[in-house]
Amino acid sequence: xxxxxxxxxxxxxxxxxxxxxxxxxxxxxxxxxxxxxxxxxxxxxxxxxxxxxxxxxxxxxxxxxxxxxxxxxxxxxxxxxxxxxxxxxxxxxxxxxxxxxxxxxxxxxxxxxxxxxxxxxxxxxxxxxxxxxxxxxxxxxxxxxxxxxxxxxxxxxxxxxxxxxxxxxxxxxxxxxxxxxxxxxxxxxxxxxxxxxxxxxxxxxxxxxxxxxxxxxxxxxxxxxxxxxxxxxxxxxxxxxxxxxxxxxxxxxxxxxxxxxxxxxxxxxxxxxxxxxxxxxxxxxxxxxxxxxxxxxxxxxxxxxxxxxxxxxxxxxxxxxxxxxxxxxxxxxxxxxxxxxxxxxxxxxxxxxxxxxxxxxxxxxxxxxxxxxxxxxxxxxxxxxxxxxxxxxxxxxxxxxxxxxxxxxxxxxxxxxxxxxxxxxxxxxxxxxxxxxxx
Numbered sequence: 460x461x462x463x464x465x466x467x468x469x470x471x472x473x474x475x476x477x478x479x480x481x482x483x484x485x486x487x488x489x490x491x492x493x494x495x496x497x498x499x500x501x502x503x504x505x506x507x508x509x510x511x512x513x514x515x516x517x518x519x520x521x522x523x524x525x526x527x528x529x530x531x532x533x534x535x536x537x538x539x540x541x542x543x544x545x546x547x548x549x550x551x552x553x554x555x556x557x558x559x560x561x562x563x564x565x566x567x568x569x570x571x572x573x574x575x576x577x578x579x580x581x582x583x584x585x586x587x588x589x590x591x592x593x594x595x596x597x598x599x600x601x602x603x604x605x606x607x608x609x610x611x612x613x614x615x616x617x618x619x620x621x622x623x624x625x626x627x628x629x630x631x632x633x634x635x636x637x638x639x640x641x642x643x644x645x646x647x648x649x650x651x652x653x654x655x656x657x658x659x660x661x662x663x664x665x666x667x668x669x670x671x672x673x674x675x676x677x678x679x680x681x682x683x684x685x686x687x688x689x690x691x692x693x694x695x696x697x698x699x700x701x702x703x704x705x706x707x708x709x710x711x712x713x714x715x716x717x718x719x720x721x722x723x724x725x726x727x728x729x730x731x732x733x734x735x736x737x738x739x740x741x742x743x744x745x746x747x748x749x750x751x752x753x754x755x756x757x758x759x760x761x762x763x764x765x766x767x768x769x770x771x772x773x774x775x776x777x778x779x780x781x782x783x784x785x786x787x788x789x790x791x792x793x794x795x796x797x798x799x800x801x802x803x804x805x806x807x808x809x810x811x812x813x814x815x816x817x818x819x820x821x822x823x824x825x826x827x828x829x830x831x832x833x834x835x836x837x838x839x840x841x842x843x844x845x846x847x848x849x850x851x852x853x854x855x856x857x858x859x860x861x862x863x864x865x866x867x868x869x870x871x872x873x874x875x876x877x878x879x880x881x882x883x884x885x886x887x888x889x890x891x892x893x894x895x896x897x898x
Contacts, residue, residue, distance in 0.1 A: 585865055585894065587613075588622070588788055590759065591857040591877055592831055592887040600855065601884060609859055610878040613892070622860030628759035630663040630854055631680060633747035637766030638697050639671030639738050644797035645699035647839065648765055652691040654843035656684050658850040664758075666750060669694060670743035671736070672772065680754060737772030740764070740820060744791065745775045745783060752787045761830070761853045763846075764793040768833075770817040777820060784828050785872070785893050791824040792849045793833045794842060829889040863892065 589611065593601040606623040634655070638645055659665055667677040667690050678690035744762055751760040762784075770777075784791065822833045831852060834845040859877070872893040877886050 585863045586622075587618075587861055587863050587875075587892045589859045589875065589877060589888055590788075590790065590829055591859055592829070592852055593857065593879060594885045594887075596883055596885075600852065601881075602855075604857065604879065604881070606859075608880045609857070610880070611859055611861060612876040612878070613861075613863065614873050615876075618861040618863075620859055620861050622858070624858050625855075627854045628856075628858070629757070630659070630665075630850065631751055631754040631758040631760050632659070632663065632665045632850075632853075633751055633762045634665055634667050635740075635743045635747060635762060635764045635766070636667065636669045636694065637671070637738065637740075637764070637769075638669045638694070638699055639736055639769075640699050640767050640797050642699035644767065645697070648796060648842070649691075649695045650839055651842045651846070652688070652695075655846050656687050656691065658846040659684070659687075660850075660854070663850075663854075664754075666747070667691065667694075668743060668747055669697070670739055672739065674739060674743045674746050676746075676750075680750070738766075738769040739773040740766065740768075740770040741773035741775045741777060741780050744824065745780045748780070748783050748787060748789050751789055752783075759853055759856070760787070760789045762789060762791045763849060764791065764821060766793070766795065766821070767797040768793070768795045768818050768821045770820045777823070781824065781827055782893060784824070785889065785891065790828045790830040790853065790889075791821070792830040792853065793821045793825055794845045794849070795821060795833055795835045796837070796842065827890060829887055831887040863894065865894070 591609070593604060595601055602625070604625070606620055609620070609623075611618045611620065636648065640648075661682070661684075664680045664682040665687055666680040667687065669675050669677060677694060678686060681687065744764070747762045751762070754760060783789075825831060825833050834849065836842045836845050863873070872891045874891050875889060877888040879886055
């Protein structure tokens with residue numbers, strides 16, 4: 460009996476031990492789950508969060524943004540909530556206001572001495588600007604000269620150049636048409652109007668004037684070729700003189716006469732005085748010069764006269780008009796047509812006849828202002844070629860500049876002479892400069 464009781468007790472004890480072990484094994488994972496956020500068993504690596512595979516249907520979720528991290532920098536490390544936050548740095552002082560410069564200008568303290576010689580200086584009363592045309596023996600323009608090739612003398616003293624350029628200029632041209640010439644000459648000039656407009660580039664501007672006894676502006680300065688063409692076409696309705704006045708014979712003015720005796724009895728024969736045909740060339744050039752002086756300073760200013768060269772009846776004198784041209788740096792160029800282009804007639808008209816005015820005044824204007832030689836043309840083709848050549852010369856001249864020294868009480872104009880260190884070359888430039896006090 461005792462042996463059976465011991466066997467029964469051992470059997471119940473084994474069942475109890477087995478039940479306790481099963482209970483213990485079921486409780487351990489729960490305990491580990493509660494303390495998994497704080498400690499992990501030694502020797503076991505931490506569990507890694509493995510992301511799901513990308514879906515073929517939906518796009519992957521966006522990455523977390525870091526607004527405080529500048530582009531290209533590493534994200535800031537996470538800080539423990541218990542650690543002390545770093546002290547914030549004070550904000551920097553506000554930047555002073557930045558002054559911007561207008562387009563094309565340079566800062567005042569930025570100086571580039573290498574470009575001073577090619578930069579147009581500001582408006583100064585003592586700055587002398589000299590357009591220079593250089594040609595060879597055959598009259599062709601000479602390009603490629605440097606500042607060292609030129610010498611400028613003022614009253615015989617060499618000047619230091621402070622400005623030089625050979626770049627082409629935009630033109631402002633005042634075109635003066637003489638409608639007081641004979642009608643045959645006026646109509647010939649009208650046939651060349653298309654070539655006159657074609658000689659201008661798209662960057663040029665022109666105004667058109669007509670003159671005879673008075674001066675009229677047909678169109679103000681414009682760069683649109685269609686407007687210039689329309690204005691010139693309106694001039695084609697104007698007719699010039701029909702020829703010399705008839706003073707005697709059956710076509711003469713006055714009452715009819717037979718054998719010199721007036722019909723209807725003796726009467727007092729009236730004295731017929733032909734109307735005076737003025738050619739106010741000086742007044743026309745003066746009006747064009749005053750209008751040109753208002754155009755932009757960066758443009759080269761020129762007056763193109765198409766005339767027979769006669770001057771009669773102007774209120775302005777040659778000397779006064781020349782002073783205006785010189786002080787405003789305006790060149791005069793001319794195409795002389797009709798009788799003024801005949802060599803023999805030009806020699807005769809140099810002798811001034813009372814009441815007939817002057818006929819050699821245009822070459823004086825051209826020479827004094829640096830406009831070069833006056834073109835004497837008879838045919839239509841030569842006139843059209845002259846327009847293109849004059850515009851090209853005015854646009855592509857060398858431009859020299861220097862600062863003249865002020866003199867006490869020196870209001871007189873000063874003589875200028877431009878020399879070039881090359882042989883067999885011809886120079887066309889203005890021959891004097893008038894200071895501001897002399898204007």
